[in-house]
Amino acid sequence: MRYEDMEFENLRNVYQCIADLPGGLSRAGVAKNLSLSRTAVSLIVSSLISARLVSEGTNPIDTGRGRPGLPLLIDDSYWRVVGAALDVGKWQFVICDLSGNIVRSFEHLADVSSPSLMEDALIDGIKRIQAEYGDVLIPGIGIGVPGIVDTTKGDLLFAFDQSWLDSFNISERVRKETGMKAYVMNRHTLEGVSEFRYANPEKIRDMIYIGVGSGIRSAIFSDGKLMQGAHFSAGRISHLQVNPNGRQCSCGRYGCLITEANSFALHDYVIELLSAGDEASVLRGHEGELTTSMIIQAADSGDAVAAAAVRRVATALAKVICMVADVVDPRKVVIGGPVGTSDSLVVFVNASLDDYYSKSVLPFGRFRASKASIASFSAAHGGAFLVLQDVIPLMLSLIRSSRNRIDL
Ligand SMILES: [Zn+2]
Incomplete structure (x- = not known):
């Protein structure tokens, strides 16, 4: 050396x-x-x-x-790091101190009809931050996006749920137009990173995080390390089959987790249940304007139709949690994402886990699923953590580009 x-x-x-x-x-x-x-x-x-x-x-x-x-x-008083994540129709940004505390967060509208428009909005947002924070920014940004990401190159390989089927690069454009080194990762994985890093006071090292929204993805931490896999696909649970007689998936098979338990499935279950009977529900009459948060709020307030729909999602999720847990032996399972904000979902998942483990041999201590503790900006916050892990090399690159200003 x-x-x-x-x-x-x-x-x-x-x-x-x-x-x-x-x-x-x-x-x-x-x-x-x-x-x-x-x-x-x-x-x-x-x-x-x-x-x-x-x-x-x-x-x-x-x-x-x-x-x-x-x-x-x-020293939390001077330098700032940035994290960003694509949410529905907008980029979420956080600016953190060196301990990872969020000092500011904001949203920036994004047209996601094409990858390049989505990137335009990202660059705009970064430039807005650079204009305001200029000299105190560590020159790196953690970026959460949908789909499968080559984290070494910063390429988004594909994102079925956005209909982005061809690979495109994100990090190079960010570097060219803003001078920032980009750390790109799946947004649900980053939510898991955020949960693991910032909401894990017991410092548990074996944890599964499952983010449920239009996409479903898990982040698996084994002995404190995030599993990425040989092709950046570790934790991709969405095409595990939970119902052979279920609906056809975009992959061609039937009853994959994503078709049975994502936010669209939740909406469909509500519509099916409403049209199948005349049970009273606060959602009746609002079929055309249903949102995930409306359904979750109704379920958590005891609406029977909404609760039955959430229970179907929970049963599918619990099946996959058991499969993954049997393989990776976690101490903790955390459910997050837009659908994961439901309290009743976690209750139903735990009821299904109890049912499963009451009939099978337990190779390890029983765990219960819990709800993610960080709801808003968590993927962007996880992005900021990727930058914080690399502060020293980023600082050295900053010094090289501005020799006289800082000395290290
Ligand atoms: Zn599938």
Whole structure:
């Protein structure tokens, strides 16, 4: 390894060590954790402080040995990172501090009738942020999009639910037009990243997140790492078959999870139930203007028709949760996305899981599904986390492009 590479690795490791345990370690503590000399760590910390990436707390940490040192913190006062995710007809943006706290969020309307128009709106949104935040932006952006994404190249390979069937690149255009390095990932996967990173106080390392909207996708974390797969398809559960006699799917088969449990299926179930009987429902008479949130709100307030539709979705989801859980052995399963905001959905899923596990041999401790805790802007927030993982290399690229301004 070259000397500069070692220096870079040390810089990155010291920063990561402080980010993993903010306020918990002094310079001496970091040196001990990384088996580096105190002098080397002290020099690195001084440059991180002068670059406003790290700050020192005021109350010394007494470890019982030697002179107490000041706790090292991530400096949240200066640099900002950006995350973005495509939602229905709009881009959602978040601007975060270096600890990942959202300091601002906004939406930017997007025409998604073609990939290039969708990208136009993304570039517009980034330029709006650059105009306002200019010099304090870390030059990276995490971007959540529908479909299957080659995360190494930043290519969206295809997104059936948007009818984008040909591969196109996102990261290169973002780099050319804004100078930002783009980290592109499936938006449901990013919601999972957000849930795993920001709403996991127990720091559970084996978790399945399932995002349910017009698309359905899971993010599987095994021993703390997101599974991506050889072709970026890990966690693609939407074409697991849950009902051989079900409706035909766009893939040609019948009864795939996506045809039985996405937001369109939920709408269809409500229409079917309303036309099959004359049961009272707040949704009756609104058949032409049904939205996912209307149905969920009705179900959660006890409307029998809406609840029956949500239960059908839940039963299909629970089947797949059991299949995936039997393979990956999670400690926690979290359901999110627009359909996943329903409390009754989670109750029905758990009832189905109880039913399944009461008839099968349990190879591990029982888990219950829970509702995602971060509802709005969560995919964009997950995007910001991808940037935060790469702060040091991004800072170095910024220094190279503006040599005299910052020193690290
Ligand atoms: Zn299918």
